[in-house]
Amino acid sequence: MKQVLAEVITIGDELLIGQVVDTNSAWLGQTLNPAGIEIKQITSVSDDAAHIVEAIEQARKRVDILIITGGLGPTRDDITKVTLANYFGVGLKVDQIALEHVRSIFAKRNLPMLDINEQQALIPENCIPIHNDRGTAPGMWFEDKGQVIVSLPGVPYEMKNMISTFVIPKLQTLFTMPVIRHRTLLTSGIGESYLSKKIESIELGLPPHIKLAYLPNFSTVRLRFSARGSSATELDLELDQIARRVKETIGNYLAADGDVQLQQIIADLLVKENATLSTAESCTGGYIAHLITSVPGSSRYFTGSIVSYSNEIKIAQLEVSESDLAEHGAVSEPVVRQMAEGARSKLGTTYSIATSGIAGPDGGSEAKPVGTVWIAVSGPKGTISKLHLLHGGREQVIQRSAMIGLDMLRQVLSDEL
Known part of the structure; x- marks a missing residue:
C-alpha cells in the first residue's frame, strides 16, 4: 500500500533562537502516525516570507500533506497568512463566522475590539477556514495539485484540537491510509x-x-x-x-x-508487591525522587527522599558513620550502603535507593575522577551496591546515575539481582 507522507513546517524566530521549544512537531508525529500518515521531515523557519515560501516549495517535492504551524497571530511579525495568500496569488477575504467568533470572545471578556483583532478573521480567498474554538486565529485548508496544505496556529492546545477534530478526519476522506503498527x-x-x-x-x-x-x-x-x-x-x-x-x-x-519508562515499571512492581520506596540522594540531588513522583499515583508507594548533599546531613539524618566518611570519603561503598539503609530505616520503607558520586565539572581526583558514582539499593533481602564510572557532563552524570539506580531497583524487585 502506498505511503501517505507529510511534512511539518514550524514558523517563528523564537523557535530558532531556542526561546521556545517546539513541542508541536513531536505531538504531530505521535498523532499522525497511528492514523497512517508518516512524517517525512520537520523543518523550522524564521519569520521571513522568502524563507517560508522556499520551505513550502521544497516540501511539496517530497510529500502529500504539508502542515504549517505558527505565524497566525494579530501582530506584524505574524506573516504566514499573507505569505500563503501571495504564494497562491490570491487576495484576503473576511470569514464571517471567524469574525463573529472573535467578537464573541472579546465581548465575553468585556474587552474593546481593536482593528488588529478583526484582521484575525481575514483568510486567503482559496482556502477552507478551520474553526478555532479555543482561540481567535482560524486555521486554513488548501488543496492544490493533489496536495493538501494546512496552516494552523502555533499555540499547542489550539493546534491539537484542530488537528484532532478537523484535519485528521478530513484527510481520511481524501487519502487511503495504510495501517501502521509499532511494538517496543x-x-x-x-x-x-x-x-x-x-x-x-x-x-x-x-x-x-x-x-x-x-x-x-x-x-x-x-x-x-x-x-x-x-x-x-x-x-x-x-x-x-x-x-x-x-x-x-x-x-x-x-x-x-511496551513503550514504558523505568519509573512506570518501578511503580507497577511496587504496587504489585504492596511495597514502599524512599531515596537518599547526594550527587543526584533529588532527581530520582523527581522521576518517581512524575508517575501519577506515586504517593501509593513513595514515602519521601533525603537529599544528603553534605556530610553533616549524611551523619545527622542517615546515621552514616563519621569514621567511614573520614576514612573512605563520601563517594564510597560503605557510605552509600549506609545511606540506603539509613533512609529505609528512618522513612520506614520496604526499599531505598541511594547515590553518592562526583557529577563534575570539578571535585574529581586521580583516585576518584569526575563521573565516579556509587549506587546502592536496600531491601528486605539486604543491600546491593555498585560502582559506576560515567561519562558526559554534569547533567548527563546525574541523569545516568538516576536511571541506573532505578534499574537496579527494578532488577531487585524482579529477582534479577
Whole structure:
C-alpha cells in the first residue's frame, strides 16, 4: 500500500533562537502516525516570507500533506497568512463566522475590539477556514495539485484540537491510509552495539515492511519495530512473533514489553508487591525522587527522599558513620550502603535507593575522577551496591546515575539481582 507522507513546517524566530521549544512537531508525529500518515521531515523557519515560501516549495517535492504551524497571530511579525495568500496569488477575504467568533470572545471578556483583532478573521480567498474554538486565529485548508496544505496556529492546545477534530478526519476522506503498527521492547544493562549483535539474525530476517530502530537513553535501549500494511490483525501477529523471538534471545536484558519508562515499571512492581520506596540522594540531588513522583499515583508507594548533599546531613539524618566518611570519603561503598539503609530505616520503607558520586565539572581526583558514582539499593533481602564510572557532563552524570539506580531497583524487585 502506498505511503501517505507529510511534512511539518514550524514558523517563528523564537523557535530558532531556542526561546521556545517546539513541542508541536513531536505531538504531530505521535498523532499522525497511528492514523497512517508518516512524517517525512520537520523543518523550522524564521519569520521571513522568502524563507517560508522556499520551505513550502521544497516540501511539496517530497510529500502529500504539508502542515504549517505558527505565524497566525494579530501582530506584524505574524506573516504566514499573507505569505500563503501571495504564494497562491490570491487576495484576503473576511470569514464571517471567524469574525463573529472573535467578537464573541472579546465581548465575553468585556474587552474593546481593536482593528488588529478583526484582521484575525481575514483568510486567503482559496482556502477552507478551520474553526478555532479555543482561540481567535482560524486555521486554513488548501488543496492544490493533489496536495493538501494546512496552516494552523502555533499555540499547542489550539493546534491539537484542530488537528484532532478537523484535519485528521478530513484527510481520511481524501487519502487511503495504510495501517501502521509499532511494538517496543525496553532493554537495560546492555549497550546498543552489543544488543545489535545479539539480535543480528532476527534483524536481518525482518521482512521489507517491518523496520527496526534502536533508541538508546542512558542505561536503557528501546527496540521499536514498525510495520506497515493493510491489516492491523496480521501486522500485530507478525510483531508478536518477532517480539517473542527477541525476548527469548536477550533474556534478562529485557526490562519491559511496551513503550514504558523505568519509573512506570518501578511503580507497577511496587504496587504489585504492596511495597514502599524512599531515596537518599547526594550527587543526584533529588532527581530520582523527581522521576518517581512524575508517575501519577506515586504517593501509593513513595514515602519521601533525603537529599544528603553534605556530610553533616549524611551523619545527622542517615546515621552514616563519621569514621567511614573520614576514612573512605563520601563517594564510597560503605557510605552509600549506609545511606540506603539509613533512609529505609528512618522513612520506614520496604526499599531505598541511594547515590553518592562526583557529577563534575570539578571535585574529581586521580583516585576518584569526575563521573565516579556509587549506587546502592536496600531491601528486605539486604543491600546491593555498585560502582559506576560515567561519562558526559554534569547533567548527563546525574541523569545516568538516576536511571541506573532505578534499574537496579527494578532488577531487585524482579529477582534479577
